[in-house]
Amino acid sequence: MPSNARTIRLVIVESPSKAKTIAGYLGPDYFVEASFGHVRDLPKNADEVPEKYKGESWARLGVDVDNGFHPLYVVSSDRRQQIAKLKQLAKEVDEIFLATDEDREGEAIAWHLVETIKPKVPVKRMVFHEITRPAIQAAVANPREIDKDLVDAQEARRILDRLYGYEVSPVLWKKVMPKLSAGRVQSVATRIVVERERQRMAFRTAEYWDINAQLAVQGKVEGPRNFSATLIALNGDRIATGKDFEPTTGRIKPGAAVVHLDGDGARGLAARLEDRPFQVTRVEEKPYRRRPYAPFITSTLQQEAARKLRMSSQQTMRTAQRLYENGYITYMRTDSVNLSETAIAAARRQIAELYGERSVPPEPRRYTGKVKNAQEAHEAIRPAGDTFRAPGELANELSGEEFRLYELIWRRTVASQMTDAVGNSISVRIRAVSTAQEEADFAATGKTITDPGFLRAYVESSDDENAEAEDAERRLPNLVKDQPLTAEELAAVGHHTSPPARYTEASLVKALEELGIGRPSTYASIMQTIQDRGYVEKRGQALIPTFIAFAVIGLMEKHYPRLVDYNFTAAMENDLDGIAGGDHASLDFLSAFYFGSRSADPDDSIAQAGGLRKLVTDNLSAIDARSINSIPLFDDEEGRHIVVRVGRYGPYLQRQLPEATEESPNDRVSIPDGVAPDELTPEKVKELFLGGGGEKNLGEDPSSGESVVLKSGRFGPYVESGERRSSLFRTQSPETLTLEQALQLLTLPRVVGKDPEGAEIVAKNGKFGPYVQRGTDSRSLQREDELFTITLDEALALLAAPKTRQRGAAKPPLRELGPDPATQKPMVIKEGRFGPYVTDGEFNASLRRGQTPEELTVEQASEMLAEKRAKGPAPKKAAKRAPAKKAADGAEPAKKAATKKAAAKKAPAKKATARKATNAAPAAKKAAPKKAAPAKATAAAD
Numbered sequence: 001m002p003s004n005a006r007t008i009r010l011v012i013v014e015s016p017s018k019a020k021t022i023a024g025y026l027g028p029d030y031f032v033e034a035s036f037g038h039v040r041d042l043p044k045n046a047d048e049v050p051e052k053y054k055g056e057s058w059a060r061l062g063v064d065v066d067n068g069f070h071p072l073y074v075v076s077s078d079r080r081q082q083i084a085k086l087k088q089l090a091k092e093v094d095e096i097f098l099a100t101d102e103d104r105e106g107e108a109i110a111w112h113l114v115e116t117i118k119p120k121v122p123v124k125r126m127v128f129h130e131i132t133r134p135a136i137q138a139a140v141a142n143p144r145e146i147d148k149d150l151v152d153a154q155e156a157r158r159i160l161d162r163l164y165g166y167e168v169s170p171v172l173w174k175k176v177m178p179k180l181s182a183g184r185v186q187s188v189a190t191r192i193v194v195e196r197e198r199q200r201m202a203f204r205t206a207e208y209w210d211i212n213a214q215l216a217v218q219g220k221v222e223g224p225r226n227f228s229a230t231l232i233a234l235n236g237d238r239i240a241t242g243k244d245f246e247p248t249t250g251r252i253k254p255g256a257a258v259v260h261l262d263g264d265g266a267r268g269l270a271a272r273l274e275d276r277p278f279q280v281t282r283v284e285e286k287p288y289r290r291r292p293y294a295p296f297i298t299s300t301l302q303q304e305a306a307r308k309l310r311m312s313s314q315q316t317m318r319t320a321q322r323l324y325e326n327g328y329i330t331y332m333r334t335d336s337v338n339l340s341e342t343a344i345a346a347a348r349r350q351i352a353e354l355y356g357e358r359s360v361p362p363e364p365r366r367y368t369g370k371v372k373n374a375q376e377a378h379e380a381i382r383p384a385g386d387t388f389r390a391p392g393e394l395a396n397e398l399s400g401e402e403f404r405l406y407e408l409i410w411r412r413t414v415a416s417q418m419t420d421a422v423g424n425s426i427s428v429r430i431r432a433v434s435t436a437q438e439e440a441d442f443a444a445t446g447k448t449i450t451d452p453g454f455l456r457a458y459v460e461s462s463d464d465e466n467a468e469a470e471d472a473e474r475r476l477p478n479l480v481k482d483q484p485l486t487a488e489e490l491a492a493v494g495h496h497t498s499p500p501a502r503y504t505e506a507s508l509v510k511a512l513e514e515l516g517i518g519r520p521s522t523y524a525s526i527m528q529t530i531q532d533r534g535y536v537e538k539r540g541q542a543l544i545p546t547f548i549a550f551a552v553i554g555l556m557e558k559h560y561p562r563l564v565d566y567n568f569t570a571a572m573e574n575d576l577d578g579i580a581g582g583d584h585a586s587l588d589f590l591s592a593f594y595f596g597s598r599s600a601d602p603d604d605s606i607a608q609a610g611g612l613r614k615l616v617t618d619n620l621s622a623i624d625a626r627s628i629n630s631i632p633l634f635d636d637e638e639g640r641h642i643v644v645r646v647g648r649y650g651p652y653l654q655r656q657l658p659e660a661t662e663e664s665p666n667d668r669v670s671i672p673d674g675v676a677p678d679e680l681t682p683e684k685v686k687e688l689f690l691g692g693g694g695e696k697n698l699g700e701d702p703s704s705g706e707s708v709v710l711k712s713g714r715f716g717p718y719v720e721s722g723e724r725r726s727s728l729f730r731t732q733s734p735e736t737l738t739l740e741q742a743l744q745l746l747t748l749p750r751v752v753g754k755d756p757e758g759a760e761i762v763a764k765n766g767k768f769g770p771y772v773q774r775g776t777d778s779r780s781l782q783r784e785d786e787l788f789t790i791t792l793d794e795a796l797a798l799l800a801a802p803k804t805r806q807r808g809a810a811k812p813p814l815r816e817l818g819p820d821p822a823t824q825k826p827m828v829i830k831e832g833r834f835g836p837y838v839t840d841g842e843f844n845a846s847l848r849r850g851q852t853p854e855e856l857t858v859e860q861a862s863e864m865l866a867e868k869r870a871k872g873p874a875p876k877k878a879a880k881r882a883p884a885k886k887a888a889d890g891a892e893p894a895k896k897a898a899t900k901k902a903a904a905k906k907a908p909a910k911k912a913t914a915r916k917a918t919n920a921a922p923a924a925k926k927a928a929p930k931k932a933a934p935a936k937a938t939a940a941a942d
Helices: 015-022 076-088 104-117 133-141 149-175 186-202 263-273 298-309 315-323 341-355 398-415 507-514 523-532 547-559 566-580 587-595 612-622 681-689 738-744 792-800 858-871 901-914 930-939
Strands: 009-013 030-034 096-098 122-124 205-215 228-234 237-239 278-290 421-433 439-451 484-496 537-538 544-546 629-637 641-647 651-657 667-670 695-700 709-712 714-722 722-725 752-754 760-766 770-773 777-780 815-819 826-832 836-840 844-846
Touching: 009 015, 009 076, 015 030, 015 315, 030 076, 076 104, 076 237, 096 815, 104 122, 104 149, 149 237, 149 484, 149 547, 149 566, 186 544, 186 547, 186 901, 205 263, 205 439, 205 836, 237 815, 263 484, 278 439, 278 651, 298 315, 298 398, 298 507, 315 523, 341 398, 484 826, 484 858, 507 523, 507 566, 537 858, 544 547, 547 629, 547 641, 566 587, 566 695, 651 681, 681 709, 695 738, 709 738, 752 777, 752 792, 760 792, 770 792, 815 901, 826 858, 844 858
Parallel strands: 009 030, 009 096, 096 122
Antiparallel strands: 205 228, 205 484, 228 237, 228 439, 278 421, 278 484, 421 439, 537 544, 629 641, 641 651, 651 667, 695 709, 709 714, 714 722, 752 760, 760 770, 770 777, 815 826, 826 836, 836 844
16 A cells, blocks of 8 residues: 555444544544444344254353353344444455443443454554543544453353343242343342331331420520520430431330430420520530532432432433533543543633632642442543533533533532532530429530532532531521520420331442442443332332342342342452453353352352352252242231232232131232332231221112122222222221211212203312313312212302313312411321321421321321421422423424524523522622633522
């Protein structure tokens, strides 16, 4: 080839969108094509096994375990056309650059491409952390070879997961239910969720009380005059709090030297402290300092996106993938918290522009990762480029999800290089002596922030929705020792211990990360897999295990405990890391796991048992399917065992006397959809059985002579008489339902009458509450009892009025309680997304387990709201940004050739909406110079 001849190169990336972006940075001498992800994999089923291998004993696995664990790779049917295209292009170019992601998966894809295409021209590996022109040009200029250690690690992981899944899953099919699956990480993740639910099922609530004092400083004072304090000790002994109770018994922990106040005791003490002098006994002031958070890694990005933006792990990673491929952020699968010198310089420049030089620390900040065995040394997730684009500049380029996630990443990155938040924290102790000479000690704490530092840009959220935000201040008066105080109000406040919170996707990812299980590239797929397999269901953000999950994990824990052991699973991750680093051989690792090894770790029960294959084969006959599919709950009042059985057609409840040998059909009842395991309390079980045999005879209908029967169905309790049936109202309890109420329910739907045109008007009870209907027109009723009392004239007037509530709007209250004795605000009980709650219009308190809307007293409701009030108002939720409108036919709208003036008019509205998605920076607007105007919108206060 002459020296002046052009060198034509083929660059292969993973996705078409990445190919399009990179092609824009390379010249005409480059073809940029996508592989569309993995091009080869182990066969998914028997149909994918090539004909010549179908007779082999190992064909089912797709791995020749007797010959060095040699994998059988097949090209995916949906990749064959693209592979043919790449093979043809490989014949027309002088060099091939493999530009797949720089992690194990990306390295493996690059290797599979070489093995599949078999090019006859030089092949180089091209790597980069961001898709920007400088990064792509640098990657082209500095290629490397394929890292075979990374490829071996990925291949070992793939084979390990295939062996685990294909050997253990058939056990589940035979002993639990067909079509179930087991997995090295998914089974462990499921176990974590199941264990938390077990803790909730075993939990027994405890009640404890304290006193909240509203205190005032006498005379003139700087700052606030009033503040609140909480009783912490009585006669030198600490007042019991939630941590002092056993979670499984609800009793005080042995050896806890505390005073356990009940309601009467707290109210009595409060009465004895009325009009008594209060005095400050101690004031401690300490400096407050908070360092910024490290930049995002994969797990922390998923956690914060879930908390702040309510995005699932899959949603977060899909959105981050688009941002990365279009050049907005760096690579999003990383466990490194490092920032490059270029990124640090860009962040420091932007901080100075937006927040002022005072917010830039003298030296750049460096972070050390806390993730066990962090691998793939990338940068942290940050805005791409050597000059960060402020979110306000991208409002017209990004979709709603993309904009919010980019802003989150931008804020976190910028904040990581800002100054500390500093201030003062104050702890005050106060004493009063009751009329009975009891010494009551109260405590109050305060916090003031003198310089918010990084908090101007970013405040991290918490999994505890009641937790106080880090930028929140609590101001106290300037108090000194021996200062007299006046108690303006003393309120006895009751509390109940709460079971451990269910996992969310965010907190489960955090738990896996802390255990060293899974890696950045797998967290999102783990979350999706356990839901797709039917092991976990989502209720709001909470992850609830199904009864099938209980049966599967019960089997694994009893017969294959090592396979769901946290330390063992983390150790396998470590071994894979060792293979990636060239320190371990993949063949030795796979052989010890599958066949066992004489030199195996004596603590490794799998290897000592002869390996996975022998373990599942030898133990199969010892697994009692009936025992595995039985989940004991408790014994009822009559001594019958209450057990959940996992049946072929769904879970059901079984109750049986200890000496009984045969099951009675009358002692079975289906568990309605949506009932979580921890909700199967004795009260709920009794309700489902309805007093015996799954149904209860309430009496006879006087008009027809037919029996009126109360039954439990898939969607809850209902009454039935002959051909008529009707569901109970939400406010009705099966335990207290009378024959009269049942007969009234059976009159629904009720014909109210006809309008002047002859159209029938009917009163009905529906999914969204009671309503009247005429044809397709309907209006909601305020109360359920109106279904039986509304007259024709009232119904006509209601239908004539304009609609005031659409579906999804606020529902009418379940019950009106009257004024709160403490505040005189009207209290009502409403049905919320997670169950009934009481509200006074400002504060909400969920009803506790066992409390029903009809039984809740005014005093209980007032106490619950007082408890919420003492914690302060809840943080405001982030506003949702409306999605961009699409054309009527579903196609994407055409790009507008808007003038700069038109674009400028539209931009502020978008920015203002997006501002609310994440924590904002109160001082940024003042600090930012005029030239930084595009960024001001997202840096301004919420």
